[in-house]
């Protein structure tokens with residue numbers, strides 16, 4: 066039994082990145098929920114969601130849930146946003162973050178990236194990246210990764226990510242990554 070914490074980024078009073086009507090928190094939740102529903106019948110994977118659809122939870126609360134549950138994998142789901150500028154709508158692609166120096170985190174990020182790009186190739190894969198300042202990657206005691214599925218500032222990306230079948234494809238890609246570990 067593999068215990069997977071699914072962490073939809075932001076929520077509640079924190080919408081995450083916004084572009085027009087789109088709020089990162091809503092899309093992060095939709096993808097996370099698609100993944101949760103996908104693994105629910107599984108006897109091989111048990112999943113826990115860190116927050117409900119319309120409420121947020123502190124970063125400490127997310128980390129605490131994962132550590133208290135002794136999860137095997139922590140997966141945080143986010144959307145990227147390009148900085149203000151002339152070509153703001155052009156940035157595209159997926160990337161996966163892990164904590165620097167974490168071999169298992171890097172392996173998880175690589176597997177998730179490969180799974181994701183096979184199912185959601187739009188914009189290409191920007192690769193695995195590491196950063197020390199993501200609280201959820203730093204505080205969790207199990208292999209952890211933070212997926213930036215695509216850019217909320219890219220209308221072509223969002224035309225896809227608004228569709229339930231594409232949200233499910235992203236979720237399936239992430240699940241394939243988990244199963245490939």
Ligand SMILES: [Zn+2]
Pocket residue numbers: 074075081082089143144
């Ligand atoms: Zn985010």
